[in-house]
Amino acid sequence: MTVDREKLSALLKWYRQAVGDDLIAAIIVDREGLIMDAVSSSEEKSVEEELVGGISTLVEPVLERITKEFSSGSFGTGTFDTDEYRLIFCEAGDLAVFVTVLDGLAMVDPVLPTAYLAAEKISRVFDGRSVSPVIPKIMTDKEGGKIERELNKLKKIKSKGDEYAFKLILAGDGAVGKTSMVHRFVEGKFESNYKATIGVSIMKKECEFPGLDTSVRFVLWDLAGQTQFRRVRKTYLKNAEAGIVVYDVTRKATFENIKDWYEDIKSSAPAISLILVGNKNDLVDQKEVSHEEGQQLADSLGVSYIETSAKTGENIEDAFRMLALEQIKKYFSAEKV
Ligand code: GTP
Ligand code: MG
Numbered sequence: 001m002t003v004d005r006e007k008l009s010a011l012l013k014w015y016r017q018a019v020g021d022d023l024i025a026a027i028i029v030d031r032e033g034l035i036m037d038a039v040s041s042s043e044e045k046s047v048e049e050e051l052v053g054g055i056s057t058l059v060e061p062v063l064e065r066i067t068k069e070f071s072s073g074s075f076g077t078g079t080f081d082t083d084e085y086r087l088i089f090c091e092a093g094d095l096a097v098f099v100t101v102l103d104g105l106a107m108v109d110p111v112l113p114t115a116y117l118a119a120e121k122i123s124r125v126f127d128g129r130s131v132s133p134v135i136p137k138i139m140t141d142k143e144g145g146k147i148e149r150e151l152n153k154l155k156k157i158k159s160k161g162d163e164y165a166f167k168l169i170l171a172g173d174g175a176v177g178k179t180s181m182v183h184r185f186v187e188g189k190f191e192s193n194y195k196a197t198i199g200v201s202i203m204k205k206e207c208e209f210p211g212l213d214t215s216v217r218f219v220l221w222d223l224a225g226q227t228q229f230r231r232v233r234k235t236y237l238k239n240a241e242a243g244i245v246v247y248d249v250t251r252k253a254t255f256e257n258i259k260d261w262y263e264d265i266k267s268s269a270p271a272i273s274l275i276l277v278g279n280k281n282d283l284v285d286q287k288e289v290s291h292e293e294g295q296q297l298a299d300s301l302g303v304s305y306i307e308t309s310a311k312t313g314e315n316i317e318d319a320f321r322m323l324a325l326e327q328i329k330k331y332f333s334a335e336k337v
Helices: 005-022 045-071 109-126 178-187 227-237 252-256 258-268 291-301 316-336
Strands: 023-030 035-040 077-081 085-092 096-103 163-171 200-209 214-223 242-248 273-279 304-307
Touching: 005 023, 005 035, 005 096, 005 109, 023 045, 035 045, 045 085, 045 096, 077 109, 085 109, 096 109, 109 316, 163 178, 163 227, 163 258, 163 316, 178 200, 178 214, 178 242, 178 273, 178 316, 200 316, 214 227, 214 316, 227 258, 242 252, 242 258, 242 316, 252 258, 252 291, 258 273, 258 291, 273 291, 273 316, 291 304, 304 316
Parallel strands: 163 214, 163 242, 242 273, 273 304
Antiparallel strands: 023 035, 023 096, 077 085, 085 096, 200 214
16 A cells, blocks of 8 residues: 655644644644654754653554554544543544644634544545645634543544535625635536526535544525615524635625624624635636735634635535534534533
């Protein structure tokens, strides 16, 4: 079996960036406990090796226990605390386990969606499927992490074949590519002719999370972006649990209107989880909004950010899956409190 090592290490670097300061190390191990790749908070090679070496002795006994549970099919994800560290174990396909090592004082819950996403991507690398190594920063509300720490206790948080269904809205100016994103996600197709959506278009899509033994059913409400439909928008926004706010990276005006969209959405659906998307990222030469500007706006709104292309398919699946994971996380948090 050949594993794309370069992709694994790029993925880990993205992961380190996405998790931020709380990350001590992230390690991919095989079922025997052998380290296949690792990244740590230190950029310096010798410090990194020492740190990862130290942690792997810590991981080994836990891994042994987990591997037993994995092979019996009773394990998907778990957290484990030591005096110094908090560890998250995620199954990454049949062959590997993805271990996240956090600072002892860090909150685990806000990191979980990112860890799931990384573990899923790692399993795709192992299967030889194509996957982007980019791991976006998933913003989570700090309240979500208010969960009692259970020291030195393996906690099972796997849901047993649960199903989630939720309403997801797509918002943003006319012709930014909302309908194209939905078509790419649902049908894997792209249409270059523009047909403005009238009012709203509703579609359904099932999304599997095999590692979690969970599936999510999206009901996608693709809103019309053109201003003449603004009047009817409020009704469509009601009861939306998740939303993708889209602008076109080649048209600055669509970026500048994001704040208005954000306010409209929040006033109709205050508890909604949102992500910001800069679409048409394939049109590199025509780009008017930089990645940094997009990230800054997302940070100021407290939402995650990702750049996509409905034309090439870049990051489309991830944008939807990120939101699904945030929903699952909310469910986990609610269940545990
Ligand atoms: P409204 O329904 O009016 O709100 O527009 P919309 O946001 O649904 O836009 P739509 O998906 O219809 O796309 C508008 C135009 O942009 C179409 O011509 C698409 O082919 C094109 N388009 C959408 N996404 C992309 C992309 O990622 N790259 C490129 N190059 N073109 C895109
Ligand atoms: Mg449309």
